[in-house]
Amino acid sequence: MKFRNFKMVDYVVYGRGCFDQLDEILAPRRKNGQPMVFLLDHYFANDHALRTRIPLRDNDVLIDADVTTEPKTSYVDELAQRLKDTYGTVSGIIGIGGGSTIDLAKAVSIMMTNPGKAQDYQGWDLVKNPAVYKVGVPTLSGTGAEVSRTCVLTGPTKKLGMNSDFTPFDQIVLDPELIKGAPKNQRFYTGMDCYIHCIESLQGTYINAFSRAYGEKALELCQDVFLTTDWTDESDEKLMMASYAGGMSIAYSQVGVAHAVSYGLSYLLGTKHGIGNCIVFNHLEEFYPEGVREFHEMVRLNNIDIPVGVTKGLTDEQFDTMINVSLGMAPLWENALGKDWQQQMTRERLRALYEKL
């Protein structure tokens, strides 16, 4: 098809405190004897207040999701296998956390009903069977993972999502209260994932009116909350909507230079997505002059540290690895620089860029 037929999330509930409706939302989805499985970001391992609000019933399971690193296919396989061994099948998987936990929940749901290993489904439209019922409850906003049709996983040979119509959630629960307590630096890095994505997609060559409408709104909301020194409840509400709108805007757009370059960093050094984008975008004046100027202003106003010198002392071989990974992201480069991107972005130019980081 020329235009992507975009699979939407089935149900959205948005509101301050709506997390308390989760029990009621799950009730009709419960199947006799099959538990609901809550994957909770390990960040909340000691958050008694949040843990007691999780509506555990009967044989429901609460698992602390280890997202010290971004999710690996092996971890997805391990979790799905454990659930299959213990329960046969489950009523549903509920991911509560940041982008990694959200993506993990999608992937485990898919592996409950699809044979083989998670790595077999890294790619586009490889998933064969509908996943079990799945719910996303973000506690960080910016990645847009709550509405995307992918779940990014690191496999034995590649970092790539399971892109499929079976990947989006059946339900998302958008409660701005849940992102209130996020650490300031983390909130900024994740929020900037949305901001940078908007700059890249709005200036890209792929965009259409659908994605532009969502992208412009997401950008405006990011500017509203980060171009100021005050953080209020309204900022949480806006940032949560920015993430949602940014995620929707991906339907007919693509990211650009920052994402392409940060993928290399992430592959080689394990740099997390949000902070990796910030490290790269910090030096992209030549590609996104206005956006980078505004980004610097946001960094200053929010008093954030963006790491520098992260590629210092790397070997030629390591630089080559990053360059190979990055140049492999052809659609991102084409979106950013046009069809002749290969003439523009030589290995030498990219090496010089990596050396700046």
Place this chain on the structure above:
Amino acid sequence: MKFRNFKMVDYVVYGRGCFDQLDEILAPRRKNGQPMVFLLDHYFANDHALRTRIPLRDNDVLIDADVTTEPKTSYVDELAQRLKDTYGTVSGIIGIGGGSTIDLAKAVSIMMTNPGKAQDYQGWDLVKNPAVYKVGVPTLSGTGAEVSRTCVLTGPTKKLGMNSDFTPFDQIVLDPELIKGAPKNQRFYTGMDCYIHCIESLQGTYINAFSRAYGEKALELCQDVFLTTDWTDESDEKLMMASYAGGMSIAYSQVGVAHAVSYGLSYLLGTKHGIGNCIVFNHLEEFYPEGVREFHEMVRLNNIDIPVGVTKGLTDEQFDTMINVSLGMAPLWENALGKDWQQQMTRERLRALYEKL
């Protein structure tokens, strides 16, 4: 539930010319021997070019939908009965047209699988069974009917939609080329449905950050296209997105005075929704001063005739009927004027307003 759990449309395709993907989109939904039924707005009765692009296969049916008046429950029943008598069941219903045709397609899809009469389901969450597969293809933009969870119908006792989680479409096809040929006045009236809805909801007391994000974007897009004298392809693209965003914004917001008053007009005089809202909004300076000023500017720039004097010569009894219908819309008034709306909007004040129209 305190916050509405909003059922989204399942699939969205947006793009200039994407109507040509309809055949491919429908293919996996076809069931052996059961036709796809295309309900085509009677406005296109002689549009050979469009008719030949409709992907009719096997025993598919093309029905010219008579939307001279907004859809009646009796017409829904008649169409559904005819299809049941002839085919037993169908693979799907595809509505191609303006808001009336879009709503008609939703209603007929529901009545293919639910017993009794359409009037039995006018209200909230009365629909019991999932509808047959249904697709909406708008050829006019503004009402937001393509994404709403209702389909407004005039029944023997009331004008009220079938509000339910089974009402939203499985698929919408948003092709800006299809709205290109709309008559200028009609395009304006329907577009203003979106504009007025945004003004009412953004100034209302019910709104939250989710609906505000969508409402603000829809408003901005309406301003972009109607605060100018040029109409371009880009205007069609933006107006189509304005309608979509305006429809989404209804999730956590409500309309206001213009809609409440125009419902009375529509009930008594059969005034269509778009033009009815314009007739009323034209005189609402005291409630929406900025919005009405801008509306007058749009009317002027687009050289549109807004009818006046439509209530001239009506009897006291007729005024009373309109007032009763209008004051029955409690949530609209509360959203517009606050909890003490009954003190503010007396029968006398409303009568004076109706007399101005």
